[in-house]
Amino acid sequence: MKKVYFLIIILSAVMSVDxxxxxxxxxxxxxxxxxxxxxxxxxxxxxxxxxxxxxxxITAPDLSLWDGANDSLTNPKATFFSSTxxxxxxxxxxxxxxxxxxxxxxxxxxxxxxxxxxxASSRYIVGVRQADSSVYGGNYKGWSxxxxxxxxxxxxxxxxxxxxGISVTSGAITNDIHHFAAVWDAxxxxxxxxxxxxxxxxxxxxxxxxxxxxxxxxIGARKTAETTYEYYxxxxxxxxxxxxxxxxxxxxxxxxxxxEPFTVALLAIxxxxxxxxx
Numbered sequence: 001m002k003k004v005y006f007l008i009i010i011l012s013a014v015m016s017v018d019x020x021x022x023x024x025x026x027x028x029x030x031x032x033x034x035x036x037x038x039x040x041x042x043x044x045x046x047x048x049x050x051x052x053x054x055x056x057x058i059t060a061p062d063l064s065l066w067d068g069a070n071d072s073l074t075n076p077k078a079t080f081f082s083s084t085x086x087x088x089x090x091x092x093x094x095x096x097x098x099x100x101x102x103x104x105x106x107x108x109x110x111x112x113x114x115x116x117x118x119x120a121s122s123r124y125i126v127g128v129r130q131a132d133s134s135v136y137g138g139n140y141k142g143w144s145x146x147x148x149x150x151x152x153x154x155x156x157x158x159x160x161x162x163x164x165g166i167s168v169t170s171g172a173i174t175n176d177i178h179h180f181a182a183v184w185d186a187x188x189x190x191x192x193x194x195x196x197x198x199x200x201x202x203x204x205x206x207x208x209x210x211x212x213x214x215x216x217x218x219i220g221a222r223k224t225a226e227t228t229y230e231y232y233x234x235x236x237x238x239x240x241x242x243x244x245x246x247x248x249x250x251x252x253x254x255x256x257x258x259x260e261p262f263t264v265a266l267l268a269i270x271x272x273x274x275x276x277x278x
Contacts, residue, residue: 103158108243117175117233123222166206180193199248238252
């Protein structure tokens with residue numbers, strides 16, 4: 001007589017979003033998507049006579065894994081910036097100021113994304129270091145990530161006076177699409193800059209920083225006057241802001257990273273038949 005036993009094994013693996021992610025802008029070049037797919041930090045497009053958020057909704061994200069020099073093939077939906085930019089309305093407007101993205105001495109953060117500059121002069125990929133921050137925190141205080149065909153600079157300044165800013169530079173990079181991660185570690189009191197998951201440089205914060213500094217969050221430019229912008233020229237893709245110090249393996253191009261804010265669930269059901277003779 002044969003007895004057949006069926007053992008049903010359910011395997012479930014769930015990769016959930018990182019709760020530390022505050023905002024994630026996909027920046028799909030095929031459609032305007034300045035909408036924050038994590039929260040309510042929706043951006044406004046400026047430049048070329050445009051100043052409106054009525055640009056539709058976010059389309060399917062580019063979930064391709066990072067593939068080094070071939071990223072232009074596997075990650076083709078980057079937005080090309082030239083004379084346009086995105087900014088967060090009211091983020092630098094006095095009493096209405098939202099300090100989420102500001103530089104605070106006791107608040108760590110990681111800002112990351114992909115970029116490919118097309119000009120030799122340095123221009124601003126993302127940051128809150130804008131001229132209009134004079135209403136809240138002084139002109140050009142805060143942080144910014146600027147890039148050109150020679151490298152990246154992560155600049156921070158949390159002081160009241162002049163001459164206390166620090167610059168974290170990457171050194172020379174190849175003229176291709178690269179992933180960057182700029183990190184402010186409030187506990188260690190230092191700034192770090194990564195390119196393609198590799199730490200390029202780190203610099204201690206100034207002892208003269210005593211204030212909370214910031215301005216209008218902007219992607220693709222720096223605002224130098226009420227209607228004047230220093231526009232970035234090149235590709236930018238998938239900007240993410242997290243309120244913690246992320247390790248390289250948790251970057252968007254990391255080995256265990258899941259592009260935010262999407263939750264990926266994998267479910268495998270198998271059966272094992274054990275046949276026992278009696």
